[in-house]
Amino acid sequence: MTDSSEVKRTKFAVIFDMDGLMLNSEPVYRLACVTAASTLGCSVTDELYHQLLGRTEADSEDILQTYFQGRLDVATFRRMWGENFSDAVEKSGMEKKDGLDDLLDVLDARSIPYAVATSTGRERARHSLAAAGLLERFEAIVFGDDVRNGKPDPEVFLKAAALLGTHPSHCIVLEDSDAGIIAAARAGMRPIMVPDLKAPSEEAARAAVVIARSLREATPFVLAMLG
DSSP states (O other), rough: BBSSSSOOOSSSSSEEEOOOTBBOHHHHHHHHHHHHHHHHHHHHHHHHHHHHHTTTTTHHHHHHHHHHTTTSSSHHHHHHHHEEEEEEHHHOOOOOOOTTHHHHHHHTTTTEEEEEEEESOOHHHHHHHHHHHHHOOEEEEEEEEGGGGGGTTTTTHHHHHHHHTOOOEEEEEEEEEEEHHHHHHHTTOOOEEEEOOSSSOOHHHHHHHOOOOHHHHHHHHHHHOOO
């Protein structure tokens, strides 16, 4: 596995989001978020939390600053949120989404390379992937702090394609968030959406080539696109 150098060029590749797509981490993140906000005397609604899905930590902080208008110490909140999440992972581990291992096995059997393109920062993302036994499985990983512009900007996906040595038009992207699907479409890739906490927005639904209920349901579509 590498997160910094190019690997063998190939015609096709698959790029995976992480939280909510490969890992059943969003309920853990959400509880950690709500608990941290409550401790600081604030409330995080579903509508607000949904705005944070698929966003980098920096973008999330901007959203929170705008929403709370100084009523929340965002730096303290982010620290408490991260600590709550890490404690939960240490206690209970990290659950993988149904069908992930089988899909990765199929890609391995076909010698199709695959990467992670996540909005989550390096330290926390590596921790989550390691807890799920996935850290060493991917040929490339692009973290949220590896890019200047987070999703829905396409930068994270374009970096992943470059690391895999694959043209963006030959990349299939699996995503659960609106921001991620829109980013993949803007990158000129083939987005498959597997919604997690919320239904796709109209814009994301238009951008997705396929909307599947699970990774297991998405697998035949991935294989069809790979030919």
